[in-house]
Amino acid sequence: MAAAPLTxxxxxxxxxxxxxxxxxxLTDGSLMFTAEGDYMKPFNSMDGYGLNLLRxxxxxxxxxxxxxxxxxxxxAQELKISHVHQGAANKAVxxxxxxxxxxxxxxxxxYMGDDWPDLGVMVQCGxxxxxxNSHPEVIARAHWVSQARGGHGAAREVCEVLLRAQHRYDEMLALALGAPGA
Structure with missing residues (x-):
């Protein structure tokens, strides 16, 4: 008898x-360009705090x-993310x-991704x-889908899912509340 798939x-x-x-x-996918050709990306502070909680x-x-x-x-420096890989033409590599x-x-x-270039990693991860608001092909292959859109709390949601699944959510909340002994 085959084992039931993991939840x-x-x-x-x-x-x-x-x-x-x-x-x-981590952003809503918007790229805002200046007249000089520079671009800006809006990051969500609650998403960032979620990544800090994971760390x-x-x-x-x-x-x-x-x-x-x-x-x-x-x-990434602000959030103390030590593994940053940019310009990834093939994310699976x-x-x-x-x-x-x-x-x-x-x-x-x-792995949390939203579009086709992310699929090669998503199908390998546990x-x-x-x-x-991800592409339907990504949603079809995800084990979990947030209620929030990308750049608007989706990363925070997944961080809290991980903390709850690993029984660390209450501990992290107690730290934020300044509970004695936490």
């Missing part, structure tokens, strides 16, 4: 490394993105390199997540 919560409980795409996940709970975070931007470097660098196996990795 999203069971998959989330195993995650040691959570990887995020940027455009459409505090001992879950590593990483970024794999197809674009290259100094804005992403700056945001970069994922393999990240696995070698960290020593993790795919089953303990999570936990695949997608923002609510």
């Amino acid at each position: 999203a919560a069971e998959r989330a409980s195993r995650v040691k490394l959570m990887i995020f795409d940027v455009d459409g996940v 505090k709970a001992g879950i590593e975070t990483a970024i794999i993105t197809g674009r290259h931007s100094e804005i992403v470097v700056r945001r 970069v994922f393999a390199e990240l696995l070698r660098a960290t020593g993790h196996t795919p089953d303990v990795c999570g 936990f695949a997540a997608a923002p609510a």
Whole structure:
């Protein structure tokens, strides 16, 4: 008899490394260009706080993105994300390199993506997540889909799902409340 497939919560409980795409996940996917040709990306502070919570709970975070931007470097530094891979033409190849660098196996990795370039990583990870406004092919392959749109709280939602699945949510909340002994 075959074992029942793992639930999203069971998959989330195993995650040691959570990887995020940027455009459409940590941002809403908008690119705002200046007259000089520079562009800006709006990041959500609650999403950023969620990534900080993961780090505090001992879950590593990483970024794999197809674009290259100094804005992403700056945001990753603020959030203390140690694994940042930009300009990834083939995200699955970069994922393999990240696995070698960290020593993790795919089953303990999570990935949140929103479009076709993310599929090669999502289908390998133990936990695949997608923002609510992701492409239908991505949603079809995700183990979990947020209620929020990319750049508008989707990353925070997935961070809280991981914390709850790993029984760390209450501990992190107690720290935020300044509870004694927390």
